[in-house]
Amino acid sequence: MIADLNESELKIATKLIFDGLSMAKSSMEQILQSPISIEKIDYVSADLDLDRFGGPNQDVHLIKTELMGELKGTSHLIFSEKEVAKLYEACLPEKVAKDDSKESTIMKLGFLTEIDNMVSAAVITEFSNFLDVEIYGNVPSLKVLKATELNDFIVKESSEFESIIHFKAVFHGKELDICPDFIWVFHNKFVDKIKDLV
Amino acid sequence: MRVLIVDDSTYIRSSLRSLLEEQGYDVVGEAKNGEMAIDLAMELSPDVITLDNILPDMTGLDVLKTINTDDFKAKVIMISAVGQQSAIVDAMSNGAKHYLVKPFDNSELIAILKELDEDS
Numbered sequence: 001m002i003a004d005l006n007e008s009e010l011k012i013a014t015k016l017i018f019d020g021l022s023m024a025k026s027s028m029e030q031i032l033q034s035p036i037s038i039e040k041i042d043y044v045s046a047d048l049d050l051d052r053f054g055g056p057n058q059d060v061h062l063i064k065t066e067l068m069g070e071l072k073g074t075s076h077l078i079f080s081e082k083e084v085a086k087l088y089e090a091c092l093p094e095k096v097a098k099d100d101s102k103e104s105t106i107m108k109l110g111f112l113t114e115i116d117n118m119v120s121a122a123v124i125t126e127f128s129n130f131l132d133v134e135i136y137g138n139v140p141s142l143k144v145l146k147a148t149e150l151n152d153f154i155v156k157e158s159s160e161f162e163s164i165i166h167f168k169a170v171f172h173g174k175e176l177d178i179c180p181d182f183i184w185v186f187h188n189k190f191v192d193k194i195k196d197l198v
Numbered sequence: 199m200r201v202l203i204v205d206d207s208t209y210i211r212s213s214l215r216s217l218l219e220e221q222g223y224d225v226v227g228e229a230k231n232g233e234m235a236i237d238l239a240m241e242l243s244p245d246v247i248t249l250d251n252i253l254p255d256m257t258g259l260d261v262l263k264t265i266n267t268d269d270f271k272a273k274v275i276m277i278s279a280v281g282q283q284s285a286i287v288d289a290m291s292n293g294a295k296h297y298l299v300k301p302f303d304n305s306e307l308i309a310i311l312k313e314l315d316e317d318s
Contacts, residue, residue, distance in 0.1 A: 027301055030301040031301045106208050107208060107209050107212060110207045110208045110209030110210070110212075111209045113207065113209075114207050114209050114210055114300075117207070117252075117279045117300070118279045118300045118301050120279075121278075121279030121280055121281065121300070122279075122281075124280070124282075125280065125281040125282050125299075128282045128284075129282060129283060134284065136251075136252060136280050136282075136285070137252065137279070137280075138252070139206055139252060139253075139254055
């Protein structure tokens with residue numbers, strides 16, 4: 001766990017995580033063509049604030065990327081149903097955004113997974129270059145869950161690893177009025193790699 | 199110029215096709231995985247291939263290594279969210295002409311295509 005790091009190791013880890021998330025923020029800005037800020041980074045709890053999803057039975061879009069290579073882990077980019085609608089309206093051609101045909105639906109879902117692909121890849125690139133490890137993200141997958149199922153889903157995902165480190169960022173797009181959550185779960189080898197650097 | 203687009207994302211394939219066709223390029227095919235990419239590259243003999251690095255069945259680098267033979271003339275632009283230095287070096291040393299990290303400005307891709315067109 002991140003608590004296993006001493007002060008100087010923790011400093012490196014938090015800087016690396018911050019740099020990775022900053023790269024992700026920049027990628028998101030470029031994809032969405034709108035300013036994005038990092039509202040909050042939480043290194044301790046991966047629990048999500050469910051209030052923002054507008055009710056326990058609201059649909060939530062979770063895009064997951066599995067980390068492959070020398071470090072194991074997963075990233076989860078999470079949007080509320082309302083945010084997804086806003087993204088489609090702002091970023092896709094009107095004929096696609098307002099159309100429910102199979103073709104347009106595939107395009108919309110592809111757009112969401114592509115956001116995750118680029119945003120998680122930005123973090124992976126930063127970590128890979130800094131820690132000198134061969135890692136890459138697998139093809140992203142999208143799940144639509146009820147808001148109440150989210151925290152259990154993340155806990156279940158985390159339980160695949162014997163010991164974990166996680167961190168969570170809340171992004172904020174003021175113009176688009178979105179606050180997606182971005183959660184990472186890593187196998188504890190991440191901590192070993194940080195210790196190796198010191 | 200005849201272009202083959204290789205990407206597992208329908209959204210990216212469609213966006214690239216629109217961009218390239220708007221600019222007057224002839225998109226001769228689309229492939230959503232590595233096997234299809236290799237087959238279409240051989241069958242269609244495109245001038246340029248835009249090649250994603252992470253595909254469902256193999257990596258873009260595997261595709262590049264397979265098609266990069268002496269009698270294969272297509273120029274390959276790797277287009278990937280994977281931006282590690284090692285991935286870029288591997289791609290370039292295996293015959294890729296350019297490596298674009300997603301997200302990128304459309305003008306970057308068009309500039310590269312113009313450069314490749316002038317070189318040919």
